[in-house]
Amino acid sequence: TMAHSKALLVLENFIGGKFVPCSSYIDSYNPSTGDVYCRVPDSGREEVEAAVKAAKDAFPIWSSKSPWERSQILNKLADLIEHDLEAFAQAESKDQGKTITFARTVDIPRAVYNFRFFASSILHHTTECTEMATMGCVHYTSRTPVGVAGLISPWNLPLYLLTWKIAPAIACGNTVVAKPSEMTSVTAWMMCKLLEKAGVPHGVVNVVFGTGAKAGEALVCHPDVPLISFTGSTLTAQQITEKSAPHCKRLSLELGGKNPAIIFDDANLTQCIPTTLRSSFANQGEICLCTSRIFVQRGIYSEFLKRFVAEAKKWKVGNPSDPAVDMGALISKEHLEKVRSYVKKAQAEGARVLCGEGVDSLALPAGNQKGYFMLPTVIAEVKDESCCMQEEIFGPVTCVVAFDTEEEVIKRANSVKYGLAATVWSSNVGRVHRVAQRLQSGLVWTNCWLVRDLNLPFGGMKASGIGREGAKDSYEFFTEVKTITIKH
Ligand code: NAD
Numbered sequence: 001t002m003a004h005s006k007a008l009l010v011l012e013n014f015i016g017g018k019f020v021p022c023s024s025y026i027d028s029y030n031p032s033t034g035d036v037y038c039r040v041p042d043s044g045r046e047e048v049e050a051a052v053k054a055a056k057d058a059f060p061i062w063s064s065k066s067p068w069e070r071s072q073i074l075n076k077l078a079d080l081i082e083h084d085l086e087a088f089a090q091a092e093s094k095d096q097g098k099t100i101t102f103a104r105t106v107d108i109p110r111a112v113y114n115f116r117f118f119a120s121s122i123l124h125h126t127t128e129c130t131e132m133a134t135m136g137c138v139h140y141t142s143r144t145p146v147g148v149a150g151l152i153s154p155w156n157l158p159l160y161l162l163t164w165k166i167a168p169a170i171a172c173g174n175t176v177v178a179k180p181s182e183m184t185s186v187t188a189w190m191m192c193k194l195l196e197k198a199g200v201p202h203g204v205v206n207v208v209f210g211t212g213a214k215a216g217e218a219l220v221c222h223p224d225v226p227l228i229s230f231t232g233s234t235l236t237a238q239q240i241t242e243k244s245a246p247h248c249k250r251l252s253l254e255l256g257g258k259n260p261a262i263i264f265d266d267a268n269l270t271q272c273i274p275t276t277l278r279s280s281f282a283n284q285g286e287i288c289l290c291t292s293r294i295f296v297q298r299g300i301y302s303e304f305l306k307r308f309v310a311e312a313k314k315w316k317v318g319n320p321s322d323p324a325v326d327m328g329a330l331i332s333k334e335h336l337e338k339v340r341s342y343v344k345k346a347q348a349e350g351a352r353v354l355c356g357e358g359v360d361s362l363a364l365p366a367g368n369q370k371g372y373f374m375l376p377t378v379i380a381e382v383k384d385e386s387c388c389m390q391e392e393i394f395g396p397v398t399c400v401v402a403f404d405t406e407e408e409v410i411k412r413a414n415s416v417k418y419g420l421a422a423t424v425w426s427s428n429v430g431r432v433h434r435v436a437q438r439l440q441s442g443l444v445w446t447n448c449w450l451v452r453d454l455n456l457p458f459g460g461m462k463a464s465g466i467g468r469e470g471a472k473d474s475y476e477f478f479t480e481v482k483t484i485t486i487k488h
């Protein structure tokens with residue numbers, strides 16, 4: 001109805017410093033109520049073409065600014081987002097389903113920090129130089145921005161992951177065309193409103209909203225976009241790789257995970273249990289780094305399981321704006337059904353669901369009855385070959401299994417196609433090092449989870465990705481290097 005559509009938030013693309021309406025739109029849902037509340041441009045080739053042109057036109061001026069000038073602009077943008085932190089946090093929660101508390105303490109502060117971090121790190125890079133005295137030569141390397149960067153991001157940590165790409169890309173002097181997930185576009189659109197005030201010249205940051213199949217693919221196939229930085233699923237990464245192959249594009253791919261937690265019998269369970277609950281269920285289990293396979297050494301298996309399940313049952317699921325709630329809604333109805341189907345498959349295979357989905361009942365407030373909620377779910381007695389132990393579920397479901405030896409658990413932890421993150425729990429320093437060295441995983445946290453220094457490489461092995469992101473890694477990805485030889 002008209003009255004209904006008037007209340008909807010309508011987003012517009014941001015191209016060449018201007019908001020531009022689109023000819024068609026996609027509905028976007030509030031996951032905690034199930035209502036359509038926002039309309040997102042359904043951009044295609046035409047909109048992407050305009051955005052790439054704007055980015056290309058802006059490149060000569062932006063790329064010739066000094067790192068210091070760009071750094072000041074990034075810091076100003078960080079200040080502006082921080083000034084509106086509460087509004088951003090509320091918008092992220094409404095759009096994604098996560099709790100406001102999580103958006104307020106994790107997503108938006110990190111988006112602010114992404115700009116501050118790269119505003120600083122861009123000032124400190126040095127290039128290489130070698131001397132070849134016998135030839136009378138010195139060699140040095142020079143780094144320059146690549147051009148128009150295509151940035152594609154997922155729905156789980158919307159502004160956090162998008163700014164983790166925009167910040168290094170523009171800090172290095174590139175201009176960008178970004179395409180956020182069609183399911184979570186609002187905070188990117190809000191950020192566009194701050195760009196001019198921060199001093200970002202028109203055309204340096206362009207955002208086209210829309211689906212992966214239309215807008216995403218148009219960006220990947222555009223001949224004037226030499227570089228694509230993508231975070232999302234392994235399946236989409238395969239399509240992007242194929243579509244970009246004719247252009248020999250430079251790709252950075254941050255993909256899925258099936259992350260193990262390995263808990264030895266000398267682990268400090270008082271620290272391990274609450275952290276492993278968070279690593280399993282934070283952000284509804286919708287973080288690529290979430291734990292979904294918990295290997296517990298036989299001697300402490302029953303005690304761990306008892307305490308872990310008792311704590312999981314205490315997690316409160318419901319209205320994301322309620323400060324007492326630990327877990328909000330999943331991203332979509334389809335995703336909720338997919339996550340639930342894994343629990344059903346596990347049961348059909350004879351596994352035991354110890355708490356959560358299908359076992360406990362979920363009482364929701366009146367306004368949230370149609371939201372996409374589910375309880376934290378713990379599954380035991382599941383075989384390593386089961387799809388619940390092999391495939392990324394990306395929801396609040398975690399499997400707990402027993403192991404006997406170090407050798408055995410390393411082999412089992414490595415026996416999946418993914419290799420993103422792992423946690424290892426033990427008070428034996430030697431063992432912690434040995435196991436960390438042998439895990440096929442881009443990140444290993446021992447006796448902790450999600451403690452990050454953005455200076456260091458972030459990314460996955462095997463099907464979890466290609467390339468790394470971080471101060472040095474992103475600098476290398478977003479610049480072209482040249483070796484120059486000077487003979488006297
Ligand atoms: P997705 O692959 O479905 O979508 C990611 C983005 O790609 C979206 O913007 C989407 O519109 C776009 N896209 C889809 N098809 C496309 C195509 N053919 N061409 C171009 N673009 C296309 O992933 P998702 O469901 O949004 O996100 C969840 C996934 O992301 C999970 O697998 C999760 O593990 C992964 N993830 C990885 C990291 C990491 O850093 N490794 C971080 C967060 C999420």
